[in-house]
Amino acid sequence: TDIGDINQLCIWVGYVSSSFEVKEELLSVFPLLQRSKGSDILKNFLKSVEKFEQHLNVADFTHFSTLSAQEMNKDGHFESDRYVGFLCNLKEKFATRFIDFKNMKAAFDFLRDPFQLDLSRMLELAETLDFDRRTFEMELISVKAAQESSSCFGRSGNPTEMWQEIFSHSDYSDLHRLGAKLLLMFASTYLCEMTFSVMNLLKTKQRNRIVDMKMEAQLRIAVCQSFEPDFTHLVIERQAQISH
Known part of the structure; x- marks a missing residue:
């Protein structure tokens, strides 16, 4: 989120150079003006891939500054097949991985x-x-x-x-x-994250010898919303006067 409280989608690409160096380059940044859910990020990403494909087909290097100086042949013609083919393959892989959502x-x-x-x-x-x-x-x-x-x-x-x-x-x-x-x-991940936070509060350096069984019992009391100990039953079963 930027200073204007607008979510920004940053797309980075990783690639291996001819000298087998792994490099990363910022491809583009898109503002998510309405929502920033996973589905919105995926839609914006696929739209950007389609736009990049159209630009490369006509040798438009607006979003690919490094290609403009490296990928021209001697006749000044840009060999787009390699890169356009990569983007087409990328779209197909995303379509395959997320086909269940479409179905x-x-x-x-x-x-x-x-x-x-x-x-x-x-x-x-x-x-x-x-x-x-x-x-x-x-x-x-x-x-x-x-x-x-x-x-x-x-x-x-x-x-x-x-x-x-x-x-x-x-x-x-x-x-x-x-x-x-x-x-x-x-399902929400909130309970899972909250459980880990509670666990960190329960098992501190001063209580590092707490056993798993007691840890589980304390977590149940702290995390489970519908779980209430039956204090009345516990008191009745407990012998108050140990000398009797």
Whole structure:
């Protein structure tokens, strides 16, 4: 983030020179004016690769200052095939690695807002997630007809809150399973990071002999939000007067 509180995407390229030296060069910088999620970074990166490919095809070295002096042949012609081929291969590799996200687009759209899902896409969704289309279709129609759930989602704009509203109804068992399956794909790393922070507070230099079993117990108390020790039961089981 720069001084203006704008996220900047810096693209660096690494390459091996003719003398087998590993070098890095700043390729370009793009401001992320709206969001800075992983999907936004990927989209901006792929757009920049396409733009670089177009520029190299016409020997435009706006973003490749070092090529302008090195890659011209004796006739002053730029041999673009090598570099354009590399960029095309790069795009193909990204398309292959992230193909699952493209295939899951219908499922992610449904997760974001099931009320806007076109029933014509139901077959695509059923094949992607492997569920009974007939039962699911009837449940989805029932949910769409429930104006209370739909208006609740419209007010909050939060998919998680909307799914919590759906989970509160026991009539939508297939929707429950499908929603849970999709939501679990987007687990937060917050708890993991918080656990490591708590562990550092528990196991200090002064408490370096704490055993794993006690460490786990203390972590459970500190991290688990739904875990509360039953102090009353512990007190009853404990013998207060050890002399008796």
